[in-house]
Amino acid sequence: MYRFSYSEILEDAPQLARERERTAFDRALHLLRTVEARGERGPERTAAIGFVQDLWNVLLTDLLNPENALPDALKADLVSIGTWIMREAGEALGAPERSLAALIEVNTSIRDGLQ
Known part of the structure; x- marks a missing residue:
């Protein structure tokens, strides 16, 4: 049977969270790209x-x-980006003809930054 120390589990936790x-x-991104391409x-766009x-x-x-341990500057930047994404998403819901390209681009950048 395997036994792990609490510190070993904590070391793995950030990696699992990022994954x-x-x-x-x-x-x-798959959902956004699919509805944009089609x-x-x-309802698919709304979903x-x-x-x-x-x-x-x-x-x-x-x-x-x-309790979030990220540096304050990084948290502030991500909150700013998240606020923009929420506003852009709301506007896209209200204007079905609006392109989702900006949402796709910004979310792709954030996802790629998790690598």
Whole structure:
């Protein structure tokens, strides 16, 4: 049977968290790219944008948590980006003809930064 120390588990936890974050961004980007490529304007588009909003709601909640150990400057930058994404997503929901390219580009940059 394997036994791990608490510190070993804590060392792995950030790596697992980043992997989960990358997976969530990959899913969001897949949904956005699919509806953008197909020119979707119905429920699929709403679901894709909603997924991005849900993702950023979770991220922003974590970033604003006082126990978040990221450097303050990085947290502030990510909160600013997240706020923009939420605003852009809301505008895209209200204007079905609006391109999702900016949302795709910014979320791709954030996902790539998790590598």
